[in-house]
Amino acid sequence: MLDDDIKQQLAAYLERVKEPFEMVASLDDGDSAREMRELLNEIVAARPDKITLRADGNDARKPSFTLARPGGGTQLRFAAIPMGHEFTSLILALLWTGGHPPKVEADTLAQIAALDADLDFEVYMSLSCHNCPDVVQALSLMAVYNPRIKVTVIDGGLFQKEIEEREIMGVPTVYLNGAFFANGRMSVEEILQKVDTGAAKRDAEKLSAKAPFDVLIVGGGPAGAAAAIYAARKGIRTGVVAERFGGQVNDTMEIANYPGVPETDGPHYAAALEQHVRNYEVDIMNTQRVAQLVPAEQPGGYVTVKLDNGGQLRSRTVILATGARWRNVNVPGEQEYKTKGVAYCPHCDGPLFKGKDVAVIGGGNSGVEAAIDLAGVVNHVDVIEFMPELKADGVLVKKLHSLPNVAVHTNKQTTEIHGEDGKVSAIEFKCRESGEATRLPLAGVFVQIGLVPNTEWLGDTVERTRFGEIVVDARGATDVPGVFAAGDCTTVPYKQIVVAAGSGSTAALSAFDYLIRTPAPADADAAQPEAVAA
Missing domain, CATH: 3.50.50.60 (FAD/NAD(P)-binding domain)
Known part of the structure; x- marks a missing residue:
């Protein structure tokens, strides 16, 4: 089933497996079951000393297989032959089940382990969906790290009858304990926010306790990422608050016109953006929705960004890079049948x-x-x-x-x-x-x-056009002192990734120029840009 190159790559990855585990397959006589058995045998052949296979499973969904450590404790099932976009999800699930540590914050793993409830997730995906792996991998991680969490990954193309019975017309779609839970791309942090009722309050307290920033960027798309990189390189205290890093880029399948990058796709580019920003001392606050902007009381003073969860952040300058979303056609039936056709x-x-x-x-x-x-x-x-x-x-x-x-x-x-x-x-x-x-x-x-800018939350705090775009000058400055804006949420023409990145860089340089020319408030406890500039 796998070609020789992929088999070699698989064997190299599985060398990282530390603990033994078994795969238990529930099979029938169909062609899909034969493909699944072949794939599982190739996985075992890549690491026979750590991974074993049983084919005596009796799950109602056939074909399917589970990953289980000796003595139980993991409830992760694939009712799918996870190839295509989901092959990476399979590799990660194998590694995590085998004891290889995930690249996830320790606080996130602790939050997963602390969930004190029986959660039975079913996630429907398609192998061609580039949004699905994020959800599949997030839920797989939760199943591996908490024995009270059960996760079944279901290929809608393989189990078409279930898709029709549940009238699922968009993936990824997630059910929790038999009831609809969510639809669309989600990170593990976003899922935890929905199931951990105390998370919002803890987040609000943690965020509000942060020291003021010199530059706070609202949004993590190309404009926000470029702004963060340019600001951080100036040696000033920089933060990024965003709903999801990468923004609209995550939903772009092909990127073929970015100078120096002949071809890539949105998810890979978004991941590269985040990694680039993390190479610097930037405080990234992901999965946070902004609610209000409060201008500084005096030039050089602190601008306040209030969040949906009740927390708030302060900064001497703010760069608005909230991007845009798909525009609705706004006709009868659109909202009623969203995800239902x-x-x-x-x-x-x-x-x-x-x-x-x-x-x-x-x-x-x-x-x-x-x-x-x-x-x-x-x-x-x-x-x-x-x-x-x-x-x-x-x-x-x-x-x-x-x-x-x-x-x-x-x-x-x-x-x-x-x-x-x-x-x-x-x-x-x-x-x-x-x-x-x-x-x-x-x-x-x-x-x-087309797109509509994500700026409704600003109200009349900053000047916007009748289309909702933030009005900026050539330097990215708004009509509010200390507040700049960049990317698709602004009047900058041509909504392109390269244009957004350029405008983000411009806004960051302009914010730095504002900082070194504007006296800091008397109670400033962030790094002083004047000293850095010297």
Whole structure:
């Protein structure tokens, strides 16, 4: 099943296994079971002194296998043949079960071990989903480090009947103790926040106790990461507070136009950004949602950033780099059928619509790329574009028109998404010239109509355009002294990764310039930039 190169890599990784464990497989006579048995035998062959295999499991989900240490204590099951994006998840699960320490903060592991409840997670994923591994790996880690946590990883393509019965139309989807828990990418910290009821209060107290920063960056995407690197290199106290490091980049499948990086994908680039920032003395406060910005009472004074959990952070300067999110089409049915046929990530959710009819709303690069990808999986794709012609690059439009199972509808306005039995059943749009309405029966709608800045939480604290973009000058400065902004949340033109990174660097240099030219408050207990500059 594995080629020779992958077998050699697998053997090298499994050399790190310290403690013996066994895999217990529940198999039937199907082709998938034979593939699973072959994969498990190859794992055993790579480390026979530490890993053993039994094929006498009797789990109702077949094929599947568990990873278990002698005497029990681990309840991690794969109802999947974890290849594709999930092969890394399998390797990590093998290593952790075998006693190799994870690259996770000690406080996080302690929090996992301290959970005092029986938690039975089921996570549905697809092997082509680039968002799923984060959730699979987070839950796998929890199962390995707490015997009261049971986790089953389920490939939706392998167990299609379950997908249909539970009406799952987006992955990753997680159930806890038989009830819906969450949908979409989550880190282990985010999952812990949801199941550990005391976590928010502890976090708030811990964050509020931190000394003031010289530069506090709100957001961990390319703009925020670049700002953190440039600020930290000045030797000043730098912090980053973010919901998830990498931001919108995590949901980007292909990056092929960043200078010096001919080709990569969003998750890998996001991980590289975080690692680069961690090379410096930057305080990264992840999985935190900001709630309010309170300007300094005087120039050079402390700006306060209040958080959803009740905590607050202070800093002499703040750089707003909160990025943007997918824009909603805002028609009846969109919110009602979100994750029930309305989707925003074709790479993640496309395989769930195999052989079905879908629509893509949007004719820009994102929309056309989505339609091209989906055309290789689904039965038929209808592209609905508001403008008289597609806005995507010519090479993409040419490719789109070459596909036999794609229809393009330009100058059309989406008016409603219809549903039956709790899931999408049709889309309705009208011609902008004649007003003639069209209703297309289908199973899924992928919304790809651009971005909206994540700035609602600011209110009227800083000047924003009617589109919500933060107004900045050429130096990244806002109309509030000591507050700068960068990236997709601002008026900087062209929402591109390279542009965001450049604007983040500009904002950091401008913040440093502000610090050395503005007297510090009398009670400042952070590092003095004047001394650093000297």
